[in-house]
Amino acid sequence: MFQPAIRSRLPLFCLSAAFGLSLATPAQAFFDDIVKTKTESKSMTATYDLPGASNVKQVQDIVHKALTYHGDNAHVREGMALNEPPATPKRISFKEFSFGPVSMQIPQCDEAVFSVSSSDGSMAKWGDSANYMACGFRYQGGMRVAFFAQSKSTSGGVSGLLSGKTIGTMITKAIGMNSDPMAFIETSLSKMEEQFNEAKLSYSLVEMAPLMGKREVVADPLVAQQRSTEKKAADRAKRMAARSELSKLGVEASDHERFLKAVRSGDEDMVALFLEAGVVDHQAVDAEGRKPVDLAKKPAVKAMLQG
Numbered sequence: 001m002f003q004p005a006i007r008s009r010l011p012l013f014c015l016s017a018a019f020g021l022s023l024a025t026p027a028q029a030f031f032d033d034i035v036k037t038k039t040e041s042k043s044m045t046a047t048y049d050l051p052g053a054s055n056v057k058q059v060q061d062i063v064h065k066a067l068t069y070h071g072d073n074a075h076v077r078e079g080m081a082l083n084e085p086p087a088t089p090k091r092i093s094f095k096e097f098s099f100g101p102v103s104m105q106i107p108q109c110d111e112a113v114f115s116v117s118s119s120d121g122s123m124a125k126w127g128d129s130a131n132y133m134a135c136g137f138r139y140q141g142g143m144r145v146a147f148f149a150q151s152k153s154t155s156g157g158v159s160g161l162l163s164g165k166t167i168g169t170m171i172t173k174a175i176g177m178n179s180d181p182m183a184f185i186e187t188s189l190s191k192m193e194e195q196f197n198e199a200k201l202s203y204s205l206v207e208m209a210p211l212m213g214k215r216e217v218v219a220d221p222l223v224a225q226q227r228s229t230e231k232k233a234a235d236r237a238k239r240m241a242a243r244s245e246l247s248k249l250g251v252e253a254s255d256h257e258r259f260l261k262a263v264r265s266g267d268e269d270m271v272a273l274f275l276e277a278g279v280v281d282h283q284a285v286d287a288e289g290r291k292p293v294d295l296a297k298k299p300a301v302k303a304m305l306q307g
Helices: 002-018 027-035 056-067 158-163 165-174 181-198 221-248 256-265 268-277 299-306
Strands: 038-051 072-078 093-099 102-108 114-120 128-139 142-155 204-209
Touching: 038 181, 038 221, 056 072, 056 114, 056 128, 056 142, 056 181, 128 181, 142 181, 204 221, 221 268, 256 268, 268 299
Parallel strands: none
Antiparallel strands: 038 142, 038 204, 072 114, 093 102, 114 128, 128 142
16 A cells, blocks of 8 residues: 555656755645646737838848748748838738637738748747747838737646656756747847848837847837828918918908907907918017017917917
């Protein structure tokens, strides 16, 4: 009766000794950590801006080499290059796919001039894998490379014990071997950056989540440019609307005397229309050295002219 008991405890003792586990750890907790299956998924995105880049094939080849550094079974899809690229580049979009109780987000590269996808199964026998996708988008003045990767790590479980996967994972960690697929993803990005530099392609990282390594994300110049363009359009629309309102009232937007009359009388609505129309100079000085704000008696009008 004693011998079987020794056999049942021997694997736990051996594992504890081999991997420095404290014998004070509750046996049940340690048993659960090994036997219960654990699956962890991580994803990351990054966007590279390449101002001045116009050679689609060159950028595509660089991305392909980077994604096959660790990955294999790379699939390249060439899109249709538009004669006139948009002012603002497209982005990776995600489509929800459901299969029974399981749902997932599938990356889409709509309107991309190319897309490259690959998978890294080099550590699959230890429960680690990763999938990569990168899309190339043209815009007026350059290109963008949008990158998406997802890793999956599985540990524990009866099947893992039987196949040696769980013990193998413990060994790789014990001897300091890095099997983290996110580290492989970062290496692929580093390879892509190296090749951008070798090809003398200027690039900047305008988006990355989560941030990897010592990289720095810069403010997106196209976003600032787009906001500036949108603001100019909105301001122009306001000016045109104000001029139209003045015209309906039979007043020219350039009528300085009518503007000063509105200032003196405290007509807030009329003063606001003149200011919005942007034709009269509300900082002009008259013959006596007075500005419109000096003629205003109503505090609200003064505030408008000082604003």
